[in-house]
Amino acid sequence: MEYFDVFDKDLTKLDKVMERGTSLNKGEFHKVVQIWIKNSNKYLIQQRNKREDRVPYQWALTSGAVLQGEEPLDSIIRETKEEIGLELQKDEIKNISTYFVKHHKASFIMYVYFVEKDVKIEGLVIDKEEVKELKYSSVREIKQMIRRDEFWNYPEQFEAPNYFKVLEKE
Structure with a gap:
């Protein structure tokens, strides 16, 4: 079973753990991470x-x-290795934003990371229990997928006025 530290709205760690x-x-919130992996103006996405x-x-x-007990940066390095077999180093990853998200019954703090790296899909080993397929898509294509409910969407994040503008600056 997995356990997560619990935080308040000021990011203060509470004396509580959730399962x-x-x-x-x-x-109350727990922390979640995600990463935009950019290669030639397209982003590596996965089909769950x-x-x-x-x-x-x-x-x-x-x-x-x-x-x-884990830090968000360490978490995204672990998740990237577990899910798609890509090893990242701390010094190549940039935190581009942080959002408070309420998604159905969950409340969490989303740390959004970015890395620009030449990654060949053929060289990655995916966790087949979590990931069905990988592909590269443009921001325009991802926005279309969100509108068609084909892309995992957190409205507080992806529909924030400047969300994709921040990403496109990277």
């Missing part, structure tokens, strides 16, 4: 391989929950 699948009280997802087999960024 995956349980709910938090109002005003979980039938139990709200919308099964949606496309998404590489992402995951920050485990108890």
